[in-house]
Amino acid sequence: MRIAHVRERYAPAGAPWRLVGALDLDADRWLDLEVARRRMIAADPRRPHNAVLFRQPIATLDDHLGRGLRVEALAELLEAAALHLDDENPDDDAVLEAADLAFGPPILRPTSLRDFYAFEGHVRTAWERRGQPVPEAWYRVPVFYFSNVSEIRGPGEPVWGPDASTELDYELEVAALIDTPARDLSPERAEEAIGGFTILNDWSARDLQRDETTVRLGPAKGKDFASSIGPWLVTPDELADARAGHGYALEMSAAVNGTETSRGNWSEIYYGFGDMIARASADARLRPGDVVGSGTVGSGCLLEVREATLGRYLEPGDEVVLRVERLGELRTPIVVRPSG
Numbered sequence: 001m002r003i004a005h006v007r008e009r010y011a012p013a014g015a016p017w018r019l020v021g022a023l024d025l026d027a028d029r030w031l032d033l034e035v036a037r038r039r040m041i042a043a044d045p046r047r048p049h050n051a052v053l054f055r056q057p058i059a060t061l062d063d064h065l066g067r068g069l070r071v072e073a074l075a076e077l078l079e080a081a082a083l084h085l086d087d088e089n090p091d092d093d094a095v096l097e098a099a100d101l102a103f104g105p106p107i108l109r110p111t112s113l114r115d116f117y118a119f120e121g122h123v124r125t126a127w128e129r130r131g132q133p134v135p136e137a138w139y140r141v142p143v144f145y146f147s148n149v150s151e152i153r154g155p156g157e158p159v160w161g162p163d164a165s166t167e168l169d170y171e172l173e174v175a176a177l178i179d180t181p182a183r184d185l186s187p188e189r190a191e192e193a194i195g196g197f198t199i200l201n202d203w204s205a206r207d208l209q210r211d212e213t214t215v216r217l218g219p220a221k222g223k224d225f226a227s228s229i230g231p232w233l234v235t236p237d238e239l240a241d242a243r244a245g246h247g248y249a250l251e252m253s254a255a256v257n258g259t260e261t262s263r264g265n266w267s268e269i270y271y272g273f274g275d276m277i278a279r280a281s282a283d284a285r286l287r288p289g290d291v292v293g294s295g296t297v298g299s300g301c302l303l304e305v306r307e308a309t310l311g312r313y314l315e316p317g318d319e320v321v322l323r324v325e326r327l328g329e330l331r332t333p334i335v336v337r338p339s340g
Helices: 033-043 061-066 071-082 120-129 187-193 206-213 236-242 273-281
Strands: 002-008 018-022 029-032 095-097 101-103 112-116 144-146 172-178 194-201 227-234 251-256 259-265 290-293 319-324 328-333
Touching: 018 033, 018 071, 029 033, 029 071, 033 071, 061 071, 071 194, 101 227, 112 273, 144 273, 172 251, 172 273, 187 194, 187 273, 194 236, 194 319, 194 328, 227 236, 227 328, 273 290
Parallel strands: 112 290
Antiparallel strands: 002 018, 002 101, 002 227, 018 029, 029 095, 112 144, 172 194, 172 290, 194 227, 251 259, 251 319, 319 328
């Protein structure tokens, strides 16, 4: 199942997001889940009495999780409605064409964003650039930092480098959405807390980051100006047949202005999401709406490949497109930093 927030492409500013589910593998047609809910109640008025899913309108995924429901609960709407769609009726208001839609972040207001450092290829390259080996501790425990949930961007939303920075970089990652309360999970059970996966671009200002990390406290202003996620959320069952190693045998790539600059595979991950979520939940509560990032896949940023590809960091006028097989593509224009 694929879930997304959408609004009509030319909707007025501030138009509400609609929660939709994909009707086909190509994600060309989407079902408005609130329209489907109302139709199912009309067909069987007993539904609100028998299931909490039908007792209130479906607004956003954030609202859905806030009601104590998991992502998988939405499958009932998608499966039942798909059986009764009138494919001969092009004006069915339950069915939306992707070409007419603008997509938002799959979760609009994440409750937290922990970003890990889980791909050995990226870690090794980063430490080699400093002339040092990978720290021994990295092989013992998954490490992460907290990013800024106030600056979440969706597909197509512009990003700009922070003031005093000239080294804007992308980072090609996968993120998991937690959709159930959890604490002190084991690595073997931790993936059960995942509601779905999406693409994450953990933007970096490399010059600011370089200064900050010399004091060994972790990144701050080099990271907290923007994080992009999208275009939709894919439930784990959709990926099960691609399972490989600690991840999935799915290609990951990045392109700048149409030229590929990065390529890797999710299966190359050293720590799986079970390991990461277990670490995140140790002595701490995870909440529905928390986002967990994988860290950058090997070669998945200009810090690693700039000299061999673009020859520079990002500039206004560039367009960055991250692609992960089955998760779609996350497209971002780079613009001049707004004044004021």
